[in-house]
Amino acid sequence: MTTANRDAERSLDEVVWDAIDEDTNLPDAAKYLVLAALEGDDALSKQIGGTEQLRTRPETASGPAEEPVGAFLTSISVAGFRGIGPKAVLDLHPAPGITIVSGRNGSGKSSFAEALEFAVTSSSYRWKNKAKLWADSWRNLHSPDPCEVRVGLTVEGSEPTVVAVDWPIGATLHDNEAWTQTGKQKRTVGTDELGWKSAVELHRPILSYDEIGGLVEDSPSTLYDALAKLLGLDEIADAEKRLTAALKSAKTARQCANEELRQLKEIVAESADERAQTAVTQLKKRTHDLDEVLALATGSGSAVASTLSGLRRCANLAVPQKPAIDMVVADLRVAVADTVEHAGDALSVVEQRSDILDRAIQLHSETGTIECPVCAAGVLDDAWATQSRTRLAEQNSKLGKYRKSRRDLDNACRAAKELLNELVRLETVEGPELESLIRYRDSVAAAQGAPTGVTELAEHIEKTLPAVIDAANAVREEAAVAIAEQEDTWAPIAGRLMTWVNLERDARLSDDTVKALDAAKRWVAAHAAELRNQRLEPIAEQAREIWSELRQESNVDIGSISLEGSNTRRRAVLKGSVDGVPTEALAVMSQGELHALALALFIPRATTPNSPFRFIVLDDPIQAMDPAKIDGFIRVLSKLSETRQVIVFSHDDRLATAIRQLAVNARLVEVARETGSQVCVAETLNQATRYVDDVRALVLDENVPDEVKRRVAPGLFRLALESAAQQVYYAKQHKAGESRVDTENRWTSVKKTRAKIALAVYGDAEKPLSQWQILREGRKATLNIANAGSHVGADMSITRSEVNDLRKTVDGILAE
Amino acid sequence: MTTQMPPAVVLRNAELLLDGSVGAAGSSARLAAFLARQALEELVAERCIALNAEAPQASMRSRLVILRSLDTPARADAAAVAWNRLSNVCHHHAYELAPTVAEVRHLCGVVAVLLESG
Numbered sequence: 001m002t003t004a005n006r007d008a009e010r011s012l013d014e015v016v017w018d019a020i021d022e023d024t025n026l027p028d029a030a031k032y033l034v035l036a037a038l039e040g041d042d043a044l045s046k047q048i049g050g051t052e053q054l055r056t057r058p059e060t061a062s063g064p065a066e067e068p069v070g071a072f073l074t075s076i077s078v079a080g081f082r083g084i085g086p087k088a089v090l091d092l093h094p095a096p097g098i099t100i101v102s103g104r105n106g107s108g109k110s111s112f113a114e115a116l117e118f119a120v121t122s123s124s125y126r127w128k129n130k131a132k133l134w135a136d137s138w139r140n141l142h143s144p145d146p147c148e149v150r151v152g153l154t155v156e157g158s159e160p161t162v163v164a165v166d167w168p169i170g171a172t173l174h175d176n177e178a179w180t181q182t183g184k185q186k187r188t189v190g191t192d193e194l195g196w197k198s199a200v201e202l203h204r205p206i207l208s209y210d211e212i213g214g215l216v217e218d219s220p221s222t223l224y225d226a227l228a229k230l231l232g233l234d235e236i237a238d239a240e241k242r243l244t245a246a247l248k249s250a251k252t253a254r255q256c257a258n259e260e261l262r263q264l265k266e267i268v269a270e271s272a273d274e275r276a277q278t279a280v281t282q283l284k285k286r287t288h289d290l291d292e293v294l295a296l297a298t299g300s301g302s303a304v305a306s307t308l309s310g311l312r313r314c315a316n317l318a319v320p321q322k323p324a325i326d327m328v329v330a331d332l333r334v335a336v337a338d339t340v341e342h343a344g345d346a347l348s349v350v351e352q353r354s355d356i357l358d359r360a361i362q363l364h365s366e367t368g369t370i371e372c373p374v375c376a377a378g379v380l381d382d383a384w385a386t387q388s389r390t391r392l393a394e395q396n397s398k399l400g401k402y403r404k405s406r407r408d409l410d411n412a413c414r415a416a417k418e419l420l421n422e423l424v425r426l427e428t429v430e431g432p433e434l435e436s437l438i439r440y441r442d443s444v445a446a447a448q449g450a451p452t453g454v455t456e457l458a459e460h461i462e463k464t465l466p467a468v469i470d471a472a473n474a475v476r477e478e479a480a481v482a483i484a485e486q487e488d489t490w491a492p493i494a495g496r497l498m499t500w501v502n503l504e505r506d507a508r509l510s511d512d513t514v515k516a517l518d519a520a521k522r523w524v525a526a527h528a529a530e531l532r533n534q535r536l537e538p539i540a541e542q543a544r545e546i547w548s549e550l551r552q553e554s555n556v557d558i559g560s561i562s563l564e565g566s567n568t569r570r571r572a573v574l575k576g577s578v579d580g581v582p583t584e585a586l587a588v589m590s591q592g593e594l595h596a597l598a599l600a601l602f603i604p605r606a607t608t609p610n611s612p613f614r615f616i617v618l619d620d621p622i623q624a625m626d627p628a629k630i631d632g633f634i635r636v637l638s639k640l641s642e643t644r645q646v647i648v649f650s651h652d653d654r655l656a657t658a659i660r661q662l663a664v665n666a667r668l669v670e671v672a673r674e675t676g677s678q679v680c681v682a683e684t685l686n687q688a689t690r691y692v693d694d695v696r697a698l699v700l701d702e703n704v705p706d707e708v709k710r711r712v713a714p715g716l717f718r719l720a721l722e723s724a725a726q727q728v729y730y731a732k733q734h735k736a737g738e739s740r741v742d743t744e745n746r747w748t749s750v751k752k753t754r755a756k757i758a759l760a761v762y763g764d765a766e767k768p769l770s771q772w773q774i775l776r777e778g779r780k781a782t783l784n785i786a787n788a789g790s791h792v793g794a795d796m797s798i799t800r801s802e803v804n805d806l807r808k809t810v811d812g813i814l815a816e
Numbered sequence: 817m818t819t820q821m822p823p824a825v826v827l828r829n830a831e832l833l834l835d836g837s838v839g840a841a842g843s844s845a846r847l848a849a850f851l852a853r854q855a856l857e858e859l860v861a862e863r864c865i866a867l868n869a870e871a872p873q874a875s876m877r878s879r880l881v882i883l884r885s886l887d888t889p890a891r892a893d894a895a896a897v898a899w900n901r902l903s904n905v906c907h908h909h910a911y912e913l914a915p916t917v918a919e920v921r922h923l924c925g926v927v928a929v930l931l932e933s934g
Contacts, residue, residue, distance in 0.1 A: 627901060628922040661896035663889045691884075698881040703873035708882065711869055715885035 013038065015534070019527055029512070030519035037239040037246070037520065044242050048250065048513055070614035071161075071194075072154045072645045072734050073116075078679075080140045080147035080167075082111035085677025087146070093667055094154045095730030096614070097687075098641045100659055102650045103671035108679035109649045110208075112671070113619040115149040117206045119163050119178070120191065138173050142677040145169050154734040155194075159183030163191055196612060203611040204602065208619035212598040223572040223586075224563055227536065227601070236528050243521040250514045257507035260500045273490050274308075279497060290501050297497035308486065314426060314434060314479030319472040320419055325465050328415050332458040335412040338405035354395045357388050409454065416457050420448050423468060426475070434482065436474030443467040532563045542604035543597075549632040550596040555579045556589055558597070592625050596633070603636065607644055614740065615645040622655055630658055638664040660685065665723070688727065688810045691720035696803045710793035717786035717806055718753050724813040725753075725760035732763065732816075753786050761816055776812055778805030823862070824931055826855040827924060834921050845920045846905065852924050853902040859930040860895055863887060894929035901926075 016038060020031050036047035072094035079087035083106060090112045092099055103109040139147055147167040155161050159182055166177045179187040180194060215226045228237065261283065268279040275296060282293050299308075360380060364370060369381040378384075423444045426437060447464040450457060540561040547558050559575040559582075574597075576585030589597060599621055606616045622630055634655070640646050641664060648655060659666045668685035695716045698704055726747060733743040746765075750756050755765040761772055773780045782805045788794045796802075830851035833844045860879050864870055867886040871878060876899060884892040901923055905915040 626916070626919065628919050631897065631922070631926075657900070658897065661900050662893045663884065694881045694884060697875075698878045701875050701878040703875065704871045704878045704882075708869040708871050708874075712882045712885040716881065719885075 015531060016527075019531070020523075023523070026523055027516060027519060029516035030523060033243065033246075033516055033520035034239070034523055037242045037524070038235060041242060044246055048246060048517070070156050070740050071612055073615045073617075073647065074152035074154055074160065074731075074735065075150070076112050076116050077150040077152070078112060078115040078148075080144050081115050081149055082138060082140060083108040083673065083677060084111045084115075084679045085140045085143035086679075087148075088112075088679035088681060090669065090671070090681050091683075092645070092647060093727060093731060094645065094734040095727065096641055096643055096645055097665035097667065097727075098637055098646045098648065098659065099667045099669060100648050100650055100656050101669045101671060102653055102656050103673070105651050107651075107671045107673045108677070109651070109671040110619060111679075113206065113208065113617060113649050116151055116617060117208070119149045119151045119165050120196070120206065121200045139167070140677050147171075154737065155182070156734075156737055156740055158737045159185075160735050160737075161194070163194070194612075199612050203606050203608065203613055205606050205611070205613035205615055206617040206619070207599075207602055207606065207621070209621060209623055212602065212621065213595055215598050215602075221568075221570050224570045227539075227563060227572055228532070236524065236531055240521065240524045240528060243517060243524060247514065247517040247521055250510050250517055253503070253510040254507040254514060257500065257503040260496070260503050264496050264500050267493060267496060271489065271493055273486065273493065275490060276493060279493070288504065290504060293497055294501050297494040297501070299494070308483070310427070311479050311483045311486070314437070314475050315483055317424060317426065317440075317472050317476050317479070319423060319469050320465065322466075322469065325419065325461060328412070328419050329458045329462050331408075332412040332416050332454070332461075335405065335409035336455055336458070339409045350395055350399060354392055354399065357392050357395075361385055361388050361392065413454055413457065416461055417450065419461065419465075420450055423447060434475060434478045436471055436478050440468070440471035440475045443471045529564070536561060536563060539601070539604050543600045546600035546603055546636055547597060549636050550600055550629055551593070551632070556585055556593060558585055561601075592629060595621075595623070596625060596629055599633070599636075603640070607640060614643075615647060616640065617647045617649070619649045620651055621648060622650060622652075627654065627658075630654055634658055634662065634664075638662065641665060656685075660690070663719075665726075686724075686727070686814070688720050688724035688814065689807070691716050691723060692803065692807050692810055695720070695798070695806065696800075699798055699800060699803050706797055707793065709798045710788075710796075713794055713798040713802075714785055714788040717782060720806060720810050721753055721782070721786055721813065722756050724810045725756045728760040728813055728816045729756075729763075732760070754783065757783075757813060760813060776808060779809050779812070782806050782809045823855040823858040826851050826858070827927060827931070830855065831921070831924055834917050834924070843914070845915045845917045848917075849902055849905040849915055849920050849923070852920065852927050853899070853906055856895065856898055856902060856927045856930070859927065860899070863891065863895075863930065891930055894926050898923050898926040 013035075016034065020026065020034060023031075026034075032047055033044070036043040073092045074094045075089055075091045077087060077089045078084045088108065090101065101109050101112065147169075149165045151163045153161045153163065161180065161182045163180050164178065166179075167173075167175070168177070178190050180189075180191050181187045182193070215223050265280070265283050268276040268283065278296055279293070282288065282296065356374070360372075360374070363373070364380045364382075364385045369379060372378040372380050425444060426441060443464065447461075447468050450460050543561065544558050551557075555578055557577045557580075559577065561575075562573050563570070564573050565571055572586075574585035576583060576588075578588050585597070586594070599618075603616070606613070622633060625633060637646050637648065650656065656668050659668070665687050666685070667683060667687065670682050670684045672680050672682075674680065695713055698712060698716075699709060729747060730743060734740070747756075747759070750759055750765045754769055757772070758767045758769050759765045761767075761769070769783070773783065781802065785794045785796070785798065785802060785806075830848040833848040833851065836844065857876065860876070860883065861872070864879055864882055867882065869882045869886060871882065874882075880892070880896050880899065883895050905920065905923070
């Protein structure tokens with residue numbers, strides 16, 4: 001049992017770590033997601049958000065798993081709850097052994113079971129569901145106050161502990177005050193201090209009839225769910241759900257982007273705008289260049305369309321303005337007039353004459369008075385020189401004026417020509433037709449076809465340029481209108497393009513997450529079945545063992561148990577055979593068999609070595625069993641009771657009757673209910689007193705020879721005394737928080753009856769019993785009989801009085 | 817009384833009855849239970865003799881106590897369980913159904929524990 005268990009007892013985390021470590025195909029990011037998803041919603045969202053990246057395997061304790069400290073029940077005290085009115089106490093023996101609590105229907109025994117269950121598992125999910133049915137009837141009608149539950153426990157290595165629930169007057173079921181108190185320490189709220197929360201869910205030490213029955217009788221999914229919960233398998237299912245949800249939300253970015261892209265493609269395909277055509281090409285690409293698309297949308301960069309640039313040129317068309325033209329024309333006219341005035345002189349003759357005169361003056365200044373070299377008639381004297389210099393100065397001034405007017409005219413001409421040449425020639429613009437464009441081009445052509453004559457030029461300019469200005473204005477206006485029109489159709493598309501670019505950017509960020517999540521989800525889905533059945537196998541094996549005891553005459557054999565399917569198709573499949581013919585076991589089983597099967601499935605879980613609960617409580621487990629199964633069931637219980645405190649609530653006395661016949665360590669307690677919900681609890685059988693009763697029956701039988709009585713009595717005396725001593729010793733040890741294993745070892749190491757009693761009374765096997773023996777009459781004689789060997793027999797007749805002494809002695813030990 | 821017949825044979829007859837190989841249709845289970853109880857009582861008496869605690873007139877309860885004290889727990893348990901159950905089966909009860917064949921067969925098996933190494 002134990003080796004098979006170990007695997008099932010490994011935490012799910014560990015199993016998953018192993019599986020993940022083995023898998024080399026799964027990317028790290030996905031692995032971390034799987035682990036985070038197992039941990040919970042928070043961990044997963046942090047992992048996705050990137051705030052938590054690496055996960056490291058938690059350290060696991062190596063070596064043999066240690067059993068956790070165990071708890072036994074000492075008492076269940078209930079008041080004002082369910083069928084119990086005034087406070088009633090069910091005392092329990094805090095040690096391994098069977099306690100059968102029997103009582104008629106409605107006697108209040110189930111109220112004890114429910115009170116216990118509520119106190120220990122109130123926070124569990126199942127209880128909340130059950131509470132719905134119960135909402136009105138949980139508080140006792142006869143004596144609703146005080147309303148409280150106290151569960152006494154012994155905990156290994158700790159003082160006795162009380163788990164309690166108090167309900168104030170008028171409070172609802174869940175509106176209670178739950179607390180835990182260890183020894184005399186301060187009370188703490190709830191049961192968290194005990195660290196049982198997950199253990200309660202996992203081990204379920206309290207099993208009731210309807211719960212057990214419901215598991216196999218309802219749909220196969222119920223059994224699946226219950227097994228899944230017990231095996232901690234819903235953690236896997238939860239992780240899968242978390243990953244699915246996370247994947248869905250992570251995918252939305254991509255889906256939004258893709259949907260936007262789809263719509264966008266339609267829009268641009270329908271648009272006549274030239275940029276839309278570019279957009280179509282851009283959007284068709286397998287990998288989109290988002291920057292280019294963005295540039296297209298905003299109209300920046302090289303992507304600007306030629307149509308628009310043409311129109312923009314038209315809109316920004318610049319032509320000379322009237323004042324500038326007027327100035328050029330005026331300058332031209334003045335220059336022309338000046339030139340005409342000075343042109344009357346024969347300019348070149350004047351120049352030549354000036355030149356000769358200039359040289360003659362120079363000659364004269366060098367030679368003095370000299371004969372004229374030109375005419376040879378005159379003389380160049382000083383008077384001539386003075387006169388000539390004056391003349392020359394006059395001529396030079398005239399000449400300078402002329403030259404300036406010529407320059408001015410040239411400049412004015414050039415300015416006028418420039419004016420005309422600078423007129424912008426506009427090419428034909430693609431797209432919308434601009435009516436005024438032709439007029440503009442004609443007017444420019446007319447203006448530029450300038451006459452050669454300078455005088456006509458001014459007139460020409462004055463005549464043609466106003467038409468150019470006029471046409472240019474028209475072109476500008478028309479182009480502006482055309483641009484505005486284009487922008488009106490493009491603006492929404494540009495907006496959509498930008499929206500898409502932003503969505504696509506977000507989607508690209510989440511693409512990796514989606515990929516990792518998808519891988520994680522697939523991995524979990526693929527491994528869930530494997531993990532499930534791997535964890536189920538040890539349980540299935542124990543279940544088969546228990547079933548083999550319980551089945552008795554049943555012809556149904558149980559083979560493999562597996563969990564199959566998921567969601568609405570999930571079900572537990574029990575393969576089996578009927579008289580050797582393979583079949584699905586659940587379908588062919590009777591009600592009673594199903595019930596026994598459910599017990600077989602759920603008892604192993606409650607008694608795994610790592611459970612902190614050393615007790616298992618079964619509420620009415622044998623209702624549907626026939627007598628043969630009860631025998632098997634008792635065998636299962638006896639085996640359990642070697643290490644566990646087994647408490648069985650039973651509404652009929654079949655179990656009690658059967659247990660009376662066996663030498664198992666059993667106690668029978670009867671619960672009876674009187675008027676006003678007064679519940680009484682009485683111990684009707686204790687294993688020790690049962691042996692006393694056996695001796696009494698034997699002694700009273702006159703047909704048994706005295707000699708036989710003497711031989712038989714010592715063995716029964718020993719059994720009675722040792723049973724009482726063991727009960728007392730175990731209870732004392734467990735209440736003191738001593739180790740269960742040590743207690744067992746010490747008990748079994750002590751062989752003699754005397755020493756066992758000393759252990760029970762003094763906690764010390766070595767201590768002499770002389771003091772204890774003389775405390776009450778009859779103890780010494782009783783011990784003597786018990787010590788007589790069974791071969792020889794007692795050295796005295798065993799009569800009624802010896803049996804009475806035994807009874808008193810046993811009671812005395814039990815009262816220790 | 818069939819006291820002369822060895823208990824093993826009596827028990828075998830009970831099982832044959834349950835198998836349906838000999839007569840008595842209908843109440844074979846109850847008849848077999850009678851036989852099994854006879855075998856059991858005989859076996860318990862034999863055990864008492866073997867344990868050197870012969871008490872021919874003693875009640876069955878006393879004899880079971882003798883076994884409890886002197887014999888192994890397994891035999892004492894088997895004898896006590898089987899006798900209690902068989903006695904119940906051998907009487908008519910207003911509120912309890914007649915025993916099933918399977919049940920009596922199971923009890924025969926319990927009685928057979930006393931045969932082993934007996």
